[in-house]
Amino acid sequence: MKTKTPRWRKTSPLSYFLLATITFLSIFPFYWMFVVSSNTNAEISKSPPSLIPGGRFLIVAKKVMSAEGVFFSNALLNTFIVGIAIALAQVMFSAVAGFAFAKLNFRGRKSFILFVVGTMMLPSQLGIIPLFMLVKNLRLIDSLLGLIVPALVTAFGVFWMRQIIDAQIPNELLEAASIDGASVPRIFISIVLPIIRQSSFVLGLFAFLAAWNDYLWPTIILQSPRHFTLQVALTQLKPMYGLDYALQMGGAFLATAPLLILFIFVGRRLVSGVMDGAVKG
């Protein structure tokens, strides 16, 4: 009965088996995108279907890129521009406001915070019709700016930054700087920003991923295929070509591959970002 490992700490092989299963299920759809897009429809439709990649991926990729009326490479570029612009803006606005909410004593500070957090409970589709009317009046319909401008700030971003600055920057540090005569903007730029660099990067990643994968808003305001983002462009691969699984899946794979590559480098940071933001206890 007396073993070196306490009973509650033992890892059963079942744990590894379950984790391996989950890993398989998480990866399989990506693998399957590649398998389908590199095989002929006949290979996929037979029973049992081919489970290994065929040799047609480059042909299909070329077909996706040149599909008539879809402008896939435009979409790739558009999505990059929108994603980067939104990520940079959200980090900037959130850091500035989050710093004020965490460290500065000003009138109405607490009520502002409560107000911002309160609105986070509202579902986003509540204001979507007036937002559409507003963007239309600003003449931003069917433009990338129409995607970027409404997403420049989010309540979530500010709240997240407030928590981060509150947790990572000791008051004493800022007090010392202010006694040395540094102004508030100076303190923000030379003390706060360098400390929160890592967390800003994580927030930017979240914003980038959300913008990359957004579908509802782009499909509402984009009209001409040249302005489409990847998600909207992907839906265009469907109706025009009937049930050409290879083409659709090739598109899906090409639209996802950049994120998978990005994930290889930043996956761990995203994990800690998600876990840091979780409610503890």
Next chain:
Amino acid sequence: MTQLQDVKGGTRAPLTPWKKKKKKEEVFPGVRSLNGRWGHLFVAPFMIMFLIFGLAPVIYSVYISFFRWDPLGGSEFSGLRNFSLLLADSDFWLAIRNTFSIWALSTFPQMLMAIGLAVILRNTRLKGKSFWRTILLVPNITSVIAITIVFGQLFGRDFGIINGILDFFGLNRHIDFIEGVIPSHIAIATMITWRWVGYNTLIFLASMLAIPDELFESASVDGATKWQQFRFVTLPQLKNTITFVLIVGTIGGLQVFAEPQQLAADGGSSKQFLTLTLFLYNQAFVNNKYGYAAAIGIMITFIVLIISTINFFITRKISNDGTR
């Protein structure tokens, strides 16, 4: 509202809730020696953008829900007519049914799987911790459209792998995951679960890691089984996280749009997977009924608020019983 008026009216009422809050602000956690006046300047860019693109549309949405509002024609005040029409609209109730069915089919299995996986990952002796955690997040970065394309193929009636597997086990039914009501809900719920289970696992794991090891050790010394440890040590500590995940899941569940829209833009031949947000989208941007669609948005918000309140009380009750 009354609080705002009190501020405008000066310091007339001495004991309003507003006053109390002002007193609480005395315990300010930030840095005293910094000039607070900068605060307004620092939050101004965010607040202005937020008011224009976040709050104003929400308020205006309430306004237009009282109108028959056609973007091409004019608009006409119609009181609560949109709401009474909505309550009499069979599509609305169908959308509620579908949304809740999909929500339940995705939320509860997801929750159980996430908690189970988090328990596995909580184990300090587990090898490759960082790897498993990272892999779990992969589905979450994938776009809904790509997921719908892949799963749509996997769930295919004639050549889909899932029917193929069922076939292999002798369940030779060729389930139509698009035409069938429950099968289509299962297909959509699977896509949602696949995308979110890892994310929620990490949320639960974070809150489990906050439970001190000593609690498990002493429970183990007292002879508690693994299940008892989970039931009486882990679970009561998770009540806030469960509430959080349920509320976020509910808000997300009421926003399900891309999956059903990709399967069939009108929500299926018998509207078997018309969800509330798809219903709203179609009324607003296909049928141009802005007022009516705004009313749907308001009903969705009410549902979120009601469910959040219920969630809150239920989880509180359960965890109180659990600690006893």
